[in-house]
Amino acid sequence: MPDSGDVEVVKGANAGDSQVRVYAVAPRENADPDEIVEGFLEAMTSDDPGFATARKYLTKRALRNWKPEQSITVLSNAPGRQPTDRDADPDSRSRVYPLSGRQIATVDARHAYKPVAPAEYLQSIHVVQQPVANGKGKEWRIDSLPPGLVLGEADFLRNYRSVNKYYFASGEDWVVADPVYIRQRQDPVTRMDPVTQTVKALLEGPTNWLKWAVDSYFPSGTQLKPGITSLTPDDTSTLKVPLNKEVGGEACRRMAAQLLFTLGDLTSVRVEQVELQNASGRSLCRMGQGQASEFAAVRSSVPRERPYLLDHGKLMSLNVEGKQDDAAVEVPGPFGQGTTPLTSVAVDRGETRAAGVAANGRDLLVSSITTEQDPSPAVLTSKGVRPGDRLSAPSWDGRGDLWVADRNPASPHLWLVPDGSGEPVEVRTPWLTEGTRVEALRVSADGVRVALLVTRGDRTTLQIGRVERQASGAEPAVSVVELQPVAPRMESVTAVSWAGPSRLVVVGKEAGGVQQIRYLQTDGSTSASSVLPGLNGVTSVAAPNSDNAPVVADSGNDGIVRLAPGTNWQPLLKKGDLPVYPG
Structure with missing residues (x-):
């Protein structure tokens, strides 16, 4: 309890219950x-x-x-x-x-x-x-x-809820989430229900921040048929969407895929198939959920995601369903054998390779985790003098490219290693100026966004940067631009993990507050239900891409703990640190 400071008036606020309705009252006669x-x-x-x-x-x-x-x-x-x-x-x-x-x-x-x-x-x-x-x-x-x-x-x-619109990563075959807010119920201005609002928002195109890195297959000027204010799936869970444009072929398929991914975020409606129609009601194309899955950013064949961790520098696979202290298994290869001790690690999304920073903090190494092999030479080396001024923990994007930050104050850089084995490419970062340092990074599965812990002065904040790729001569040019704050109300952020296509798990604290773990959208929005149960001394956190596996954290004295949906934190391992899910 505080025992000093000024007395302030505190206004009460309801919890924002979406079931509460406010009915406007017209001004009475002669109102003051x-x-x-x-x-x-x-x-x-x-x-x-x-x-x-x-x-x-x-x-x-x-x-x-x-x-x-x-x-x-x-x-x-x-x-x-x-x-x-x-x-x-x-x-x-x-x-x-x-x-x-x-x-x-x-x-x-x-x-x-x-x-x-x-x-x-x-x-x-x-x-x-x-x-x-x-x-x-x-x-x-x-x-x-x-x-x-x-x-x-x-x-x-x-009154409003967050939904993800989906667009294709520029020049690629997978979709990227673009969160926006729509009305919970009928929109007062357009009179549209939530489904129709969501479709309309998708047709309007990506948000201004994301539009430079994604493509929409809806032709410019595409709108819903005039007068449409309600869209409802039929008895076969098919949603018919009448448009003012004539489209067909592959473009129509991809438009349908964008709609299916977008409508999948609306829990209030079940859409298993989309049919695009022209203004007269003629069918242009159809697509079901199974067909749309080919455009997902994460197409893992593994039925259940599993995390990994380091135990005295050795890479271990973690069985989150196992019993306490009996849940970690060495992976094949030099990382699991301990012949190449690591200080941090990242496993690729196919779970066939891992990248780790060697114990000296200088060398970035890549090795198979499915077969035995000799240690490989470093793909990148830092010249930082102090261990803390060398390489950050690495991160894999969905393309199979490897990212890492060199925290050397004399020459700070972000690096991208194509396919984890190519010649390192220096990422253009116009914002990485003197006095700015990247403590950690996590790249999204779609490869279009990167979450960064950036230190300026004595404050570490969470920023989202947009990844832009341009063909420039023989070598592609890669930039991270337009950093946006994600948790401006937090005084400091200590750890972050992606938790799906547009959500992050963040560990930090607000000014004068205690450490908390919460979900945040990539646009920085949150809700009252986003705060996870309290946990002391968290130094790292890892979340799965879907909800089929628990969040895992390193809680210092309590060791490795897990949080399954609807439960509280449970102990998993007394030893080990730096848990990570693939990516």
Whole structure:
């Protein structure tokens, strides 16, 4: 308990229960300006079609300018309404009401969520008197207001939900998740149900941050047939999607695949097959879930993912279903034999090879983990003077390329080793300037995004970078650009792991708080249910790509522990460290 510091007013907030409904109430006759402002702020949180009731609080001028669909400003709590200046002339025909709060995020017109470091929010609502329709008397109405919607986090999570749209990695045959937010129920502006909103968002194209690294097979200008506001699967779980364009062939198949992956995120609807139609209802193509799986970024033939760890420098395979202290088995090859002790390791997604940093921290080695072989020469060597200034733990992407950070202060770099055995390629990182250091990295299975723990000064933050590849002469050029903060509310982040196509497991703590483990979307959004059970002293964490295996963590004195869905942390091994899933 704190025993010092200032006393602060704390506002209560509901948990954002999506089952709670808010019904807007129109302004009563002769309502005072305080009631007008309060009523409008409440009406913004409702599902009222077209925000019709909220609009009744506005003057004609404000009605023309207010566009609730253009953006959402998310505050930590509902916006605080400051009282108007009581010393103002009581006969004045206008009032100014300051709105305040702590802004934590914005959502743009393309539904993209962007977190920000909590910052003071200060805007105002201007209220004036205007003649009533019958010309007898005047009523208070809002004449100017902040753009878009302004919602507290609880109201935002009650009204909106995160879904993944899917696009193809540029020039590749697998899809990439692009998280956005849609309304939980009918959209007040478009009147579309959640399925139709999701399809519409997919057709609009990728978010501005991701669009440089992905392709959509929907031709430019593709829209739903005019007038469509509801899409429902038929008795065979087939969703028929009428479009305004004529398409066919392979392009149509890939469009159907994008739809199937995208709709797979909507737990409220079961879609096993998609049929694209033209505006007259003629079928263009069909695709089922089984056919779409060929475009998944992770196509493992292993029925259940298994993690690995190091035990005194030896690589071990971990049986997460095993009993305590009887769950680790040496892998074949020099890494499992201990002839090449390691300080960190990464296993490729096919589980045939592993990459490890040697005990000296300088050398990056690659070896088979399915057959016995002699140790191979290093594929990359750091010249860092101190062990902590040498190579980070490596990471494999879904292409089979190997990534690692050289933390040498004299020459910091990100490196990519094509296929884990080619000539190392220096990754272009315009943001990796003096005083900036990459502590750790994890590359997504699709190879389009990389999660980075970046230290500047005494603070380590979690950033997501976009991977761009260009053919430049004989050698491909690879860049990591446009770093975006993922956990700006965390003062420090100590570990991160991918946990699916657009989700991360993050270990860190907020200012003045204790260490916590939580799920975060790659856009930085979160929910009340994303916090994992508490665990002390976590130094590393590993999550599977799907939900068919538990999260595994190194908890210091407690050793290796596991967390299966719906359970608490359970001990697995007393010895061993740095657990990792393939990737």
